[in-house]
Amino acid sequence: MSFLPRTVTGVALAVVLAAQAHAEFKLGERYSDADGDLVADIPADAADQIDPSTLIFAYTPVEDPAVYADVWSEFLDHMAEVTGKKVQFFPVQSNAAQIEAMRAGRLHVAGFNTGSNPLAVACAGFRPFAMMAAEDGSFGYEMEIITHPESGIATVDDIKGGQMAFTSETSNSGFKAPSAILKADFDMEAGRDFEPVFSGKHDNSILGVANKDYPAAAIANSVKSRMIEREVVTEDQLKVIYTSQTFPTTGYGVxxxxxxELQKDIREAFFSFNWSGTGLEEEFGKNGEEKFIEISFQDDWSVIRTIDEANGVSYDCE
Known part of the structure; x- marks a missing residue:
């Protein structure tokens, strides 16, 4: 089963840039949306609902999953207390594997990254309801195109004729947004104007640029900030040549x-969690995030669905 946008013959990309008619976002055939909010309805028949004794939680694999097992431990303990369930952290290795796990019933609660949220909603029945935010409710991150100071690259146009790293085809900041922006604003296409390579994760791209393995890369600046804070890389190893508009961050849901009843309890666990002194505060506070806020996939992910349309993305949920 494939959840990635269709591949273009002769080009090492998984989107057709502005070459296809824009299709309206819709759920896979196994899901219903009677209320029109663009997310799957809870099955009306109780026989189709599940109430597992152990809840499996996964955080989007934007970086090494091992980094986050301890970060989430206090929150998962809180979820266990609120729901009365055992809760287990599942270290997924890719966005596609995370989507497949939820579609197959092996994943119950998750944070899907910005770009894979529409795929998870359409193909895995994901119901996002929360996002991290600052105390004042502000949220988001920017896509940056970065290089290293000795690359000879001063502007985006200087990437032409060289190589540029993306993360994965399902990532908004790591692939979808930069692909659309490069096409629309700079008339640059991967395969024609530069050689695209895929690192797999944002930390791989950032480390690759810092260590001069990649001359340029598209990344989420929230990941970069946390890596700088942890002293994995230093600011003087990286040079920003483009910054996008602000995008929503990882969406959390079920x-x-x-x-x-279980979905209600899980929501309560997110919104009643006290971040003070926890791994979440220590890690995500580096980006100024201090709490979970309620979101709407229909409204808050509108810009991401527009980017998908601009890229000609179509979803294969079969």
Missing amino acids: AHNLTP
Whole structure:
């Protein structure tokens, strides 16, 4: 089963840039959306709902999953207390594997990254409801195109004729947004104007640029900030040549077929969690995030669906 946008013959990309008619976002055939909010409804028949004794949680693999097992430990303990369930951290290795796990019923609660949220909603029945934010409710991150100071690259146009790293085809800041922006604002296409390579994760791209393995890369600046704070890289190893508009961050939610009561308890766990002194505060406070706020996939992910349309992305949920 493939959740990636279709591949273009002869080009090492997984999108057709502005070459296809824009299709309206819709869910896979196994899901219903009677209320029109663009997310899967909870099954009406109780026989189709599940109430597992152990909840499996996964955080989007933007960096090495091992980094986050301890970061999430206090929150998962809180979720266990609120729901009365055991809660287990699942270290997924890729966005596609995370989507497949939820679609197959092996993943119940998750944070899907910005770009893979529409795929997870359409193909895995993901119901996002929360996002991290600052105390004042502000949220988001920017896509940056970075290089290293000795690359000879001063502007985006200087990437032409060389190589540029992306993370994965499902990443908004690591692939979808830069692909659309490079096409629309700079008339640059991967395969024609530069050689695209895929690092797999944002930390790989950032380390690759810092260590001069890649001359340039598209990354999420929230990941870069946390890596600088942890002293994995230093600011003087990286040079920013482009910064995008602000995008929503990782969306948190549940599998559509959990019982309504369990979904309500999980929501309560997110919004009642006290970040003070926890791993979440230590790690995500580096980006100024201090709490979870309620979100709407229909509204808050509108810009991401527009980027997908601009890239001609189509979803294969079969």
